[in-house]
Amino acid sequence: MEFKDGSIIYPLPDDTLLSEKEGKWRINLPETYKEFIKKYNGGTPIKDSFKCNSHVYAIDRFLCILKVTGERDDEYYDIGVVRTQLDERIVFDENLVGTELLPIAVLFAGDFVCLDYRNNVEEPVVCVWNHEESSDLNPITYIVSNSFEEFLNMLTE
Incomplete structure (x- = not known):
């Protein structure tokens, strides 16, 4: 997978940080996602478009996983933030x-693209969360793919 120059956010997360976040969020991240985030943390993909629900979406950037200190501007893209x-x-x-x-x-x-754990905590599907249609305690989502790996294979230029 190719990413725009300078878009990956460092430092890259390690297994210790990922495990800490999984505990905090009370989920298990898919292995393919963990391998992805350890290489491409917060990156902007060259192939950034996908179709869902008769609509073409474009990824601005993947979110990152950081140790948030409040001292960096790119913490805005941290999943926890x-x-x-x-x-x-x-x-x-x-x-x-x-x-x-x-x-x-x-x-x-x-x-946002989200991992959706509602129906399967071990193998989340990938969905689009629609900000305009969603309200408090009523998120509106559209399923994109059955796995993170399948989602990555959908991306086109």
Whole structure:
């Protein structure tokens, strides 16, 4: 997979940081996603478009996983920071402990690509979260693919 020069955000996450985030979010990240994020953290792909729900979407950039310190501008793209900003707009049940939708990429126009853990906590599907149609405790999503690997194979220029 190719990425725009200078778009990958360093330092790249290691297994320790990924494990820490999985514990915090109470999920297991797919292995293919973990391998991807350890190489392409926060990168902007050259092949950035995909079709879903009779619409063509374009990825602005993948989100990253960082140790957030509040000292870096690129922390804005950290998954944990984005989760906090979206708050109840990506939550179905305010009493749920853990994560149902995990944003992994920013799309042009304010939507996000997410890993959706609602139906299968071991193998999340990939979906688009629609920011205009969603409201607190009522996220609107559209399934894109059955796995992260399948999603990556869908990307075109």
